[in-house]
Ligand SMILES: Cc1ncc(C[n+]2csc(CCOP(=O)(O)OP(=O)(O)O)c2C)c(N)n1
């Protein structure tokens with residue numbers, strides 16, 4: 001069978017979602033940000049919510065998410081995305097509202113906004129991409145940096161005696177009554193990515209119920225900050241990030 | 256017996272040569288080329304196209320969404 005007999009419109013099984021703009025993603029090769037973007041956009045497209053969804057971009061490598069996602073978007077000051085999303089959702093309760101944030105944005109400068117939005121039970125989704133580092137600014141230590149992990153501001157590794165322990169903010173917000181669905185995923189393998197997409201679909205479904213905040217963490221890589229090639233960084237993530245940030249549901253709705 | 260034959264199309268100039276698709280392919284089809292694209296990246300291509308089943312695993316992990324997948328059922 002010739003290639004041209006297979007490559008025909010009627011045989012199409014996967015193509016890039018039309019909710020990506022034409023702009024090439026600004027992320028480093030192999031960075032999980034791109035995959036998480038894609039899964040969110042595929043879900044919005046499949047659920048027919050392009051005109052009903054408003055996203056809030058953070059400060060961090062994904063600051064330009066609004067350039068890539070062909071939906072209505074705002075961009076918040078560093079860490080303030082949950083506060084801005086709160087305002088948007090309260091003014092437009094019929095819209096589907098989400099934030100997209102890195103760990104420096106969400107678990108360092110934005111800790112207060114994160115915790116209070118979760119505690120108030122705002123009817124928004126928070127997509128949290130945790131790569132354990134400040135990727136955008138040159139790989140500085142984040143609250144989520146692993147014990148012993150080398151970064152540009154912990155060149156001998158994170159010393160927990162001096163720098164404290166990594167903040168498991170996802171477990172923390174799961175304790176708050178305002179969160180409805182809290183789960184941790186990854187996107188480094190086809191199975192993990194498919195599972196992550198199911199979680200994203202659920203979060204959009206749950207937003208219709210107005211029962212509180214859905215908090216979805218994605219453990220991800222930062223090839224540049226970790227100073228590893230993409231495939232190696234995924235292996236490092238499995239070996240080092242997953243034991244500390246185990247994948248799976250943390251809080252599921254009792255339906 | 257019904258069998259599936261697959262094929263992928265990589266948008267070469269947008270591929271960043273990250274190689275994340277390689278370990279995702281159960282058939283060992285997708286590999287990075289020795290040649291580079293306009294940006295200097297070793298882009299992904301089908302090294303053994305006969306083996307592709309169109310499972311879309313590669314596309315599922317491609318951060319830049321540059322892979323399109325086709326699948327055809329063939330009866331033998
Ligand atoms: C008020 C303010 N303080 C500090 C910065 C510098 N800054 C930009 S991005 C960033 C951290 C981003 O890290 P993260 O949220 O983990 O995103 P990543 O790039 O890793 O995806 C910092 C500290 C800023 N832009 N604004």
Ligand code: SF4
Nearest residue numbers: 028031061135222223
């Ligand atoms: S610096 Fe890290 S987080 Fe930012 S795009 Fe590159 S790999 Fe991704």
Ligand code: SF4
Nearest residue numbers: 270271273274276317
């Ligand atoms: S995962 Fe995508 S961008 Fe990376 S090498 Fe494969 S096709 Fe290219």
Ligand code: SF4
Nearest residue numbers: 280307308310311313
């Ligand atoms: S569609 Fe499946 S078999 Fe074909 S190249 Fe991609 S991962 Fe490999």
Ligand SMILES: [Mg+2]
Nearest residue numbers: 102103133135
């Ligand atoms: Mg980060």
